[in-house]
Amino acid sequence: xxxxxxxxxxxxxxxxxxxxxxPDDVAEMLRLRACGWGLKRIARQLGCSHHTxxxxxxxxxxxxxxxxxxxxxxxxxxxxLRERFxxxxxxxxxxxxxxxxxxxxxxxxxxxxxAVQPYRQALKAEALATTRFETPPGRQLQIDFGERLVxxxxxxxxxxxxxxxxxxxxxxxxxxFRAEKQEHWFAGLESAxxxxxxxxxxxxxxxxxxxVARHDAVSRSVQFxxxxxxxxxxxxxxxxACAPYRARTKGKTESGVGYVKKNAIAGHSFAxxxxxxxxxxxWEREVANVRIHGTTGEAPIARxxxxxxxxxxxxxGQLSAxxxxxxxxxxxxxx
Numbered sequence: 408x409x410x411x412x413x414x415x416x417x418x419x420x421x422x423x424x425x426x427x428x429x430p431d432d433v434a435e436m437l438r439l440r441a442c443g444w445g446l447k448r449i450a451r452q453l454g455c456s457h458h459t460x461x462x463x464x465x466x467x468x469x470x471x472x473x474x475x476x477x478x479x480x481x482x483x484x485x486x487x488l489r490e491r492f493x494x495x496x497x498x499x500x501x502x503x504x505x506x507x508x509x510x511x512x513x514x515x516x517x518x519x520x521x522a523v524q525p526y527r528q529a530l531k532a533e534a535l536a537t538t539r540f541e542t543p544p545g546r547q548l549q550i551d552f553g554e555r556l557v558x559x560x561x562x563x564x565x566x567x568x569x570x571x572x573x574x575x576x577x578x579x580x581x582x583x584f585r586a587e588k589q590e591h592w593f594a595g596l597e598s599a600x601x602x603x604x605x606x607x608x609x610x611x612x613x614x615x616x617x618x619v620a621r622h623d624a625v626s627r628s629v630q631f632x633x634x635x636x637x638x639x640x641x642x643x644x645x646x647x648a649c650a651p652y653r654a655r656t657k658g659k660t661e662s663g664v665g666y667v668k669k670n671a672i673a674g675h676s677f678a679x680x681x682x683x684x685x686x687x688x689x690w691e692r693e694v695a696n697v698r699i700h701g702t703t704g705e706a707p708i709a710r711x712x713x714x715x716x717x718x719x720x721x722x723x724g725q726l727s728a729x730x731x732x733x734x735x736x737x738x739x740x741x742x
Contacts, residue, residue, distance in 0.1 A: 433463050440464050480514055481522050492523045499523050542574030545718025548607040548644075549574060550596065552587045552615070553664035558676035559683055566683070568672070569595030572663045573607065576711035577703060579663055579695045581671070581687045583680075589617040593638055600642060603711075605719025609645040619648050643720055670694070 432453055439449045446464070450457035481488065487510070488502065495501040503519045506512050514522075550571045557566045569582040569591065580599040584591040592615065600606050614622050621630040629648050631639075639646045671690040677683040696708040703710055 433468060436460050436463050437468065480512060480518070484510065484512070488519075488523055489526050492526045497527060543718075544575040544715040545605075545720075546608050547574035547611055547647075548572070548599065548609070549611045549663075550592070550599075551613060551664050552592075553668055554587070555668050555672050557672060557683060559680055560678060561676075566672075567591065568664065568667055568687075569598075570663045570667055571595065571599035573603065573707075573711065573715060574611075576707050576715045577700050578603065578707040578711040578715070579667075579691060581667055581691050581695075583684055583687055587615075587617070589632070589634060592617055593634075596638075596642075600722065603719060604716065605721055606642050606644050607719060609647050610639070611647045611649065613649045618646070622648050622650075666695070 432455075436449055436453065439452065440446075440460075444452075446457045446460045450460045453460070484506075488506075491502045491505055492499070495505075499520050500516060502523065503514065503516060506514065506519070548571055550569070553568045553570065555566055555568060556563050558564075559566075564585075567584045567587045569584060571580045572578070580595075580602050582595045582598050584594070596610065612618060618632050618635045619629065620632050622628075627650060631646050631648075635646055667687075671687060671694070675686065677686060696711075697706050699705065700707055700710075
């Protein structure tokens with residue numbers, strides 16, 4: 408290639424105070440470099456430092472201008488953001504609403520998502536690193552409620568589904584109620600004890616207001632409802648509440664609630680409330696407790712019979728505690 412003197416375009420001043428070459432100069436640097444020219448030769452040709460040529464060649468073109476980083480609007484709120492992010496179980500949009508309401512700071516959804524990303528990654532890593540806790544036979548029963556619209560007698564009504572899952576065998580018991588009051592929690596538990604033929608050492612719940620009066624997230628001190636304490640004493644089990652915002656410790660029942668909604672209820676309609684209850688009982692007996700469980704690799708009923716049934720505290724002819732919930736026919740259901 409014959410060397411030609413290239414007319415040098417005028418340089419310009421970058422806002423950072425550095426002399427920059429024109430885009431045409433930079434393009435020529437790259438072209439000459441591609442032709443095999445050395446950095447110093449290109450620098451002499453264009454009348455600049457070979458360090459400047461090296462920078463542009465390394466960058467592959469004109470360096471984009473970067474504005475000075477602005478002070479972060481969320482600076483100093485890292486601890487608050489982390490606590491709220493965990494409280495709302497990773498829902499950044501709800502955290503953003505709390506941020507505006509409580510801290511008076513308005514940011515875009517994207518800004519907040521970037522701010523909580525380290526916490527999201529930490530939660531995912533923790534979930535992957537956590538080994539599922541296998542409960543010894545007879546140790547624990549996990550309970551929860553879920554709600555679902557169900558068509559009964561041609562009318563859509565809200566059904567509250569109580570789900571109890573034995574921690575070891577994963578044997579499941581389901582009851583449907585028209586509300587989620589204290590009496591329904593107790594009725595569901597008594598129904599589970601009767602069905603299983605015994606009582607576990609402890610019952611784990613997710614801080615329902617009907618049963619837990621107070622649970623301090625810092626000290627982990629729990630104040631259970633007086634009626635729950637009396638109920639537990641009557642049946643001989645120890646109540647236990649999940650740590651606030653840590654319902655993952657009760658994941659067996661939470662997944663069970665979703666399983667009931669999607670597998671037993673979705674897509675079905677019933678002539679009456681009694682038909683709905685009969686369907687749940689049949690599904691529990693013929694489907695839920697005989698399928699091969701994804702975690703244990705066994706049918707819950709078989710695992711229960713082999714390992715857990717004899718580990719439960721026998722009922723021993725105990726009478727029901729004095730507050731059995733009685734369901735009345737729903738107005739929209741046909742008898």
